[in-house]
Amino acid sequence: MKTLPWLCAALLAGVSATAISVPKQASAEDTLTVISWGGAYQESQRKAFMEPYAKETGAKINEGEYNGEIAKIRAMVESKSVTWDVVDVDTQTALAACAEGTLETIDWAKLGLDRSKFIGGDIADCAVPNILYSTVIAYDTTKLKPGPTKITDLFDMQKFPGKRALQKSPFVNLEWALIADGVPMADIYKVLNTPEGVDRAFKKLDTIKKDVVWWESGAQPPQLLADGQVAIASDWNGRFFDAVKKDKKPFQIVWDGQAPDYDWWAMPKGTPNLDAAYKFIAWSSQPGPMAEQTKYISYGPANKDAGPNISAEVLKDLPTAPDNMKNVLYVDPQFWADNGDQLRERFNAWLSK
Amino acid sequence: MTAIAENFGLDIAERDALKRRLRAVERGRRLRALALVLPLFLFILVSFVIPIGELLRNAVFDPSIRANMPQTVTALAAWDGKDLPDEAAFAALAADLAAANKAKTIALIGKRLNYELSGIRSKILVSGRKAAQLTQGPYKEAMIGIDKIWGERETWAVLKRAGATYTSFYVLDALDLGLDADGALTPTPAERAIYVTVFMRTLNISLTVTVATLLLGFPLAYLLATLPTRTSNLLMILVLLPFWTSLLVRTTAWFVLLQDNGTINDMLQALHLTSEPLPLIFSRFGTVVAMTHIQLPFTLLPIYSVMKTISPSYVRAGRSLGAGPFYAFWRIYFPLTVPGIAAGCLLTFILSLGYYITPALVGGPTDQMVSGIIERAMNSENNWGKASALGGILLFATLILYFIYNRLVGIDKIRLG
Numbered sequence: 197m198k199t200l201p202w203l204c205a206a207l208l209a210g211v212s213a214t215a216i217s218v219p220k221q222a223s224a225e226d227t228l229t230v231i232s233w234g235g236a237y238q239e240s241q242r243k244a245f246m247e248p249y250a251k252e253t254g255a256k257i258n259e260g261e262y263n264g265e266i267a268k269i270r271a272m273v274e275s276k277s278v279t280w281d282v283v284d285v286d287t288q289t290a291l292a293a294c295a296e297g298t299l300e301t302i303d304w305a306k307l308g309l310d311r312s313k314f315i316g317g318d319i320a321d322c323a324v325p326n327i328l329y330s331t332v333i334a335y336d337t338t339k340l341k342p343g344p345t346k347i348t349d350l351f352d353m354q355k356f357p358g359k360r361a362l363q364k365s366p367f368v369n370l371e372w373a374l375i376a377d378g379v380p381m382a383d384i385y386k387v388l389n390t391p392e393g394v395d396r397a398f399k400k401l402d403t404i405k406k407d408v409v410w411w412e413s414g415a416q417p418p419q420l421l422a423d424g425q426v427a428i429a430s431d432w433n434g435r436f437f438d439a440v441k442k443d444k445k446p447f448q449i450v451w452d453g454q455a456p457d458y459d460w461w462a463m464p465k466g467t468p469n470l471d472a473a474y475k476f477i478a479w480s481s482q483p484g485p486m487a488e489q490t491k492y493i494s495y496g497p498a499n500k501d502a503g504p505n506i507s508a509e510v511l512k513d514l515p516t517a518p519d520n521m522k523n524v525l526y527v528d529p530q531f532w533a534d535n536g537d538q539l540r541e542r543f544n545a546w547l548s549k
Numbered sequence: 550m551t552a553i554a555e556n557f558g559l560d561i562a563e564r565d566a567l568k569r570r571l572r573a574v575e576r577g578r579r580l581r582a583l584a585l586v587l588p589l590f591l592f593i594l595v596s597f598v599i600p601i602g603e604l605l606r607n608a609v610f611d612p613s614i615r616a617n618m619p620q621t622v623t624a625l626a627a628w629d630g631k632d633l634p635d636e637a638a639f640a641a642l643a644a645d646l647a648a649a650n651k652a653k654t655i656a657l658i659g660k661r662l663n664y665e666l667s668g669i670r671s672k673i674l675v676s677g678r679k680a681a682q683l684t685q686g687p688y689k690e691a692m693i694g695i696d697k698i699w700g701e702r703e704t705w706a707v708l709k710r711a712g713a714t715y716t717s718f719y720v721l722d723a724l725d726l727g728l729d730a731d732g733a734l735t736p737t738p739a740e741r742a743i744y745v746t747v748f749m750r751t752l753n754i755s756l757t758v759t760v761a762t763l764l765l766g767f768p769l770a771y772l773l774a775t776l777p778t779r780t781s782n783l784l785m786i787l788v789l790l791p792f793w794t795s796l797l798v799r800t801t802a803w804f805v806l807l808q809d810n811g812t813i814n815d816m817l818q819a820l821h822l823t824s825e826p827l828p829l830i831f832s833r834f835g836t837v838v839a840m841t842h843i844q845l846p847f848t849l850l851p852i853y854s855v856m857k858t859i860s861p862s863y864v865r866a867g868r869s870l871g872a873g874p875f876y877a878f879w880r881i882y883f884p885l886t887v888p889g890i891a892a893g894c895l896l897t898f899i900l901s902l903g904y905y906i907t908p909a910l911v912g913g914p915t916d917q918m919v920s921g922i923i924e925r926a927m928n929s930e931n932n933w934g935k936a937s938a939l940g941g942i943l944l945f946a947t948l949i950l951y952f953i954y955n956r957l958v959g960i961d962k963i964r965l966g
Contacts, residue, residue, distance in 0.1 A: 296656025
């Protein structure tokens with residue numbers, strides 16, 4: 197029996213040796229894994245970018261979905277097993293992941309694009325701006341009459357009874373809570389940067405906590421609204437747009453207090469298909485495909501040259517339409533890049549109680 | 550022995566040869582037996598023992614600070630922790646932060662220290678950027694000038710503790726405890742302390758589900774065991790069909806049923822039993838109902854198979870000796886079913902401890918169990934140390950409960966049929 201451990205060790209060594217010596221599959225330049233946020237948004241990217249690009253170049257694109265978890269990118273890079281080649285990230289992730297070295301720094305010359313042509317292009321060094329979206333609230337016009345008109349109505353349970361659907365994240369929710377608590381728009385981040393300000397935001401959220409259904413994927417809120425499970429829901433504006441346009445849902449977006457932000461293409465550090473990733477990002481960032489995407493979802497293209505190609509029909513639904521810009525919450529991505537981790541932790545602890 | 554060998558007329562040489570042959574045959578047999586269990590043994594080793602060992606190690610092993618701040622760790626080795634460290638330690642800190650800033654590993658330092666000093670992450674990133682500009686001392690004033698956190702004893706105490714390769718931090722944190730600047734055990738601030746609550750909640754839900762499955766399963770098992778075979782087989786199919794259906798499918802079905810505009814609420818309102826929808830979904834009630842439904846066969850089947858082995862003549866004998874129906878059931882039949890009850894309840898309780906999908910879908914934020922928190926630590930916080938510590942504690946809690954259970958019921962008494 198004494199031979200047993202040795203036998204096992206030898207066998208194990210053999211097993212792992214085979215595992216290591218299996219030749220790594222030749223990184224086919226034309227195979228690419230693209231990760232985005234699922235639902236209507238990814239559908240619009242599929243129609244405007246992935247499918248035409250694959251058709252034109254013969255590249256094979258594998259798609260995946262995530263809910264913006266920066267931790268998944270970190271884990272992949274830290275364990276040196278990067279399987280995502282291109283990821284659609286929000287600004288705070290682009291900044292935070294860039295600072296900690298988990299994203300490739302963008303070589304604009306290699307991309308062959310003019311950085312100055314991109315709105316927000318100078319904000320982050322490790323990502324290429326893709327679209328401008330906005331976090332907004334919406335309601336079902338057949339169920340709430342009259343409907344809410346101000347972001348503060350989200351917290352008004354007397355005037356607008358019924359459940360709320362909010363993102364399971366402190367992002368934007370804390371800001372909205374402060375607005376509702378009477379903090380002027382210009383001072384939001386000044387207040388949120390203090391421990392008392394954070395306490396104050398959570399205290400305001402406490403007032404509606406028992407009436408909130410928390411969503412994680414952007415596809416959930418339109419469903420929750422349609423099911424009548426909630427009266428008011430927050431989501432990214434394009435998701436409501438899609439439900440209205442495609443499924444003819446009677447939803448109305450409340451643009452007051454909208455929180456616009458960019459989405460970016462980024463590449464996790466150490467991706468084995470770096471060149472293919474660059475090619476895909478370069479192709480998708482051209483004015484043509486970017487304008488094409490607006491046919492499917494109401495997000496503003498980041499390439500300024502795409503602007504003239506957008507139809508007037510679509511323009512009025514973009515977060516940047518003048519009518520929609522009357523009271524805007526300008527999100528501070530640097531604040532979230534710096535404080536996101538601890539606020540998310542506090543938020544999760546607050547949720548579980 | 551010698552006498553017997555002589556009796557058989559064998560001399561010493563022949564006897565030894567026989568012994569050797571016997572040993573050779575025995576060894577061959579043992580090797581063959583070993584070869585048969587070897588695949589299983591390897592499978593258990595690779596898929597069970599090694600991962601759990603790795604998990605337990607992860608809960609206490611964290612070399613990130615030692616690896617990314619080698620000079621500071623060395624400089625702090627001699628620090629007594631009473632006052633701020635000396636100039637050499639500050640110089641080492643500046644050099645380490647500048648190097649980490651250049652190598653883009655500084656976020657790993659920030660991430661690790663932020664676990665213990667909430668909010669320090671961004672300050673470390675800034676300190677790194679600014680430390681890279683420093684060219685000469687004295688570093689003490691310079692670093693404190695960059696950020697006053699470097700003038701606080703607690704920052705250094707955390708840094709020194711985190712510099713050790715093995716740390717108790719994750720395990721303590723998972724029990725809502727921490728160490729202060731002097732190394733004394735202190736409870737986690739109330740706004741961050743959730744783990745004890747979550748562990749108690751996990752035990753509470755598991756226990757409720759176990760009791761509910763027992764109350765529902767016992768009479769049903771009795772019915773199945775006593776009905777004529779034809780009827781009981783039909784009923785058995787009704788029990789087994791859901792049992793064979795995927796857990797996810799059944800949870801999703803409950804999701805549909807329990808909604809505010811779901812079947813149950815619609816029916817209650819149509820019958821005018823309630824005027825507005827009851828909060829069935831995203832609640833403790835929904836979680837327990839869905840889990841009970843899923844776990845019912847696990848409790849029921851062991852009880853049923855034990856009941857099948859109980860001869861009806863025992864109760865009949867009792868009745869003929871004058872026992873009433875309840876007395877005969879309670880004093881004769883019930884004690885015979887205890888091994889099955891023990892097996893079924895243990896199975897359900899332990900499986901319930903690890904539930905993840907059902908509370909995540911049907912429960913609200915205050916119904917999340919330990920598995921949900923572990924998933925969050927891994928996927929959205931990237932804190933594998935915490936995830937491992939929580940997993941380890943859950944494992945030990947389960948083993949302790951198993952031990953107590955063994956003392957109370959006796960594991961040898963458990964029967965699955």
